[in-house]
Amino acid sequence: MAEVKFSEEAYKKIEELITRYPEGKQKSVLIPALHIAQAESNGWLDVPVMDHLAETLNLEPVEVYEVATFYTMFNLKPVGKHVLEVCQTGPCMVCGSDKIIDHIKEKLNIDVGETTKDGLFTLKPSECLGACGYAPMMMLGKNYKEFLTIEKVDELIEELRKQDQ
Amino acid sequence: MGETLLLLKHRDVPGIRHYDVYKEHNGYEAAEKALNMSPEQILEEVKTSGLRGRGGAGFPTGLKWSFLAKPEGVPRHLVVNADESEPGTFKDRYLMEFIPHRLIEGIIISSYCLGSNVSYIYIRGEYGWIIDILEEAINEAKTNGWLGKDIKGSGFDLEIYVHPGAGAYICGEETALLESIEGKRGNPRIKPPFPAVKGLWQRPTVVNNVESIAAVGPIITIGGEAYAKIGVGRSTGTKLISACGNINKPGVYEIDMTQTVEEFIYSDEFCGGIANGKRLKACIPGGSSVPMLPANLLLKTAKGEPRYMNYESLAEGGFETGSMMGSGGFIVLDEDQDIVYHTYTISRFYRHESCGQCSPCREGTHWLEKILKRMSEGHGKMSDIDLLWRVQGNIEGNTICPLGDAAAWPVASVIRHFRDEFEWRVLNGEDALNKKFGLAHYADPIEANKEAE
Ligand SMILES: Cc1cc2nc3c(=O)[nH]c(=O)nc-3n(C[C@H](O)[C@H](O)[C@H](O)COP(=O)(O)O)c2cc1C
Ligand code: SF4
Ligand code: FES
Numbered sequence: 205m206a207e208v209k210f211s212e213e214a215y216k217k218i219e220e221l222i223t224r225y226p227e228g229k230q231k232s233v234l235i236p237a238l239h240i241a242q243a244e245s246n247g248w249l250d251v252p253v254m255d256h257l258a259e260t261l262n263l264e265p266v267e268v269y270e271v272a273t274f275y276t277m278f279n280l281k282p283v284g285k286h287v288l289e290v291c292q293t294g295p296c297m298v299c300g301s302d303k304i305i306d307h308i309k310e311k312l313n314i315d316v317g318e319t320t321k322d323g324l325f326t327l328k329p330s331e332c333l334g335a336c337g338y339a340p341m342m343m344l345g346k347n348y349k350e351f352l353t354i355e356k357v358d359e360l361i362e363e364l365r366k367q368d369q
Numbered sequence: 370m371g372e373t374l375l376l377l378k379h380r381d382v383p384g385i386r387h388y389d390v391y392k393e394h395n396g397y398e399a400a401e402k403a404l405n406m407s408p409e410q411i412l413e414e415v416k417t418s419g420l421r422g423r424g425g426a427g428f429p430t431g432l433k434w435s436f437l438a439k440p441e442g443v444p445r446h447l448v449v450n451a452d453e454s455e456p457g458t459f460k461d462r463y464l465m466e467f468i469p470h471r472l473i474e475g476i477i478i479s480s481y482c483l484g485s486n487v488s489y490i491y492i493r494g495e496y497g498w499i500i501d502i503l504e505e506a507i508n509e510a511k512t513n514g515w516l517g518k519d520i521k522g523s524g525f526d527l528e529i530y531v532h533p534g535a536g537a538y539i540c541g542e543e544t545a546l547l548e549s550i551e552g553k554r555g556n557p558r559i560k561p562p563f564p565a566v567k568g569l570w571q572r573p574t575v576v577n578n579v580e581s582i583a584a585v586g587p588i589i590t591i592g593g594e595a596y597a598k599i600g601v602g603r604s605t606g607t608k609l610i611s612a613c614g615n616i617n618k619p620g621v622y623e624i625d626m627t628q629t630v631e632e633f634i635y636s637d638e639f640c641g642g643i644a645n646g647k648r649l650k651a652c653i654p655g656g657s658s659v660p661m662l663p664a665n666l667l668l669k670t671a672k673g674e675p676r677y678m679n680y681e682s683l684a685e686g687g688f689e690t691g692s693m694m695g696s697g698g699f700i701v702l703d704e705d706q707d708i709v710y711h712t713y714t715i716s717r718f719y720r721h722e723s724c725g726q727c728s729p730c731r732e733g734t735h736w737l738e739k740i741l742k743r744m745s746e747g748h749g750k751m752s753d754i755d756l757l758w759r760v761q762g763n764i765e766g767n768t769i770c771p772l773g774d775a776a777a778w779p780v781a782s783v784i785r786h787f788r789d790e791f792e793w794r795v796l797n798g799e800d801a802l803n804k805k806f807g808l809a810h811y812a813d814p815i816e817a818n819k820e821a822e
Binding site: 346 | 495496501535555570621702715722724
């Protein structure tokens, strides 16, 4: 296995973030740094990636594992290039999120939690994302796609496929 | 009567997200005024205003601030809670997305009052684009001399940093939040000690909701007394309500808490009525943790009086026949909605979000989800209803943090008010699966009221 390395900007960004916390409290940078590490590593955190981060931050590997396993935004298994995180909690459900999830399953021929064979899409059902008034919705990377309809989902998937050609 | 705009004032002005436009619209006047006051004077104004915490518990903000320990030589911190993960709640996001400087200005005044030289905004990690908006607003404030050393010649130094979470509702609980900033799992701490004495890095800390801190600017501008005159009784000032579910106009509204629930749901100034011409069946008025009420008890209290959109009136009748203002996440369900399935999604949420530290919560939320799942799939037994009641009762009050109660209360409320729907589901497994719910009599408050008489 090749040695894990992040980009220069990533290390710089982590260095800069560390200065936000008092002397001796640098462990506080862990969650922001895990976000950076994940973005640098195809959207998921393999053990060598976490080990490398631990080394970079001067932490024990277990300190990194125990945090990475606690928070849902950290993926511990490989994910597709685009992770479709559709909210399924009550307020979204009463506005039809089940139909959106069923449609994506059928269209992409995957179950929830799975990735398409071409590695493009993962369907990750999620709990309330703070967009209940704009339901049904999904998170896609750093952005939310709201007021979803079957048509909008179709368009979105086509668009993402095109981007990738 | 429509909205009362204090926090969301100027929200429709193009570019209000940016410093220059915000400044042109009286932005940072409150901060300027505050820096010429003493911290004690500011505390007095906040106390006088009667402001109550907008994160859910409604604890008086001025009182909380007065508990902050001030040992010599130990830094203190203000931490703004922007974790906003309670289902039905999306008001803080709205405020930060459209008027971020309202929050930044509030943080400056509050930090000055509390003596915090480094303040943090802990924001849920999923709000990625809002993190960018806040960072930009902080930079603008800094460029214009509102952050950094010796702000506007006051001698006061302040830095504000945004700290992202990574997907964990429990990190909205203040002590779990502090653990999370410290780079750990979000396990709530046992209290005491309270954060006001030993908080972030064991230093005295105040944790406040975004909306609470954003309200401090307007309080300083108009004065605590004038702020306290808005609203009714102990529900002073304005409250942001995020309305969602089966209504015509979902969104965030700023109200002065004098509206009736009926007016809030049906008038065009607010929710605009139930969507698709349906009737109202039920509502969770304050975020998924608070009791759900059927239409009849929502619109009128058990005494037959109109219910109002404020702390006291929403709680009228206790948990037997009332609910809570909570975080202001107003979730409306129409006559077609399936209470059992809905409660299942809510219980799944709490099971997913339990930190697992205490067994009543860890095991109990698991059981609630499991039983509700089989009931909503048409495999329930009559005895499951009493089992649910027992399980929720065993969680409530037996846990380290209030997440346990938050998981128990919604289940208790639906069994209390919708027991016949649970029974119907058990007896009509097939129909239940085909989503023929029946029981729309909840939807008609007039009929339901008659029944209650
Ligand atoms: C499980 C749980 C989740 C919470 N989530 C939030 C939240 O997302 N935002 C928030 O402001 N308060 C939340 N709270 C309440 C906080 O613990 C705390 O009371 C609040 O931030 C204090 O601010 P306030 O006094 O301004 O309301 C939560 C509490 C619990 C028990
Ligand atoms: S009540 Fe639940 S969430 Fe709170 S500390 Fe206990 S296990 Fe964790
Ligand atoms: S329930 Fe889906 S965003 Fe809140």
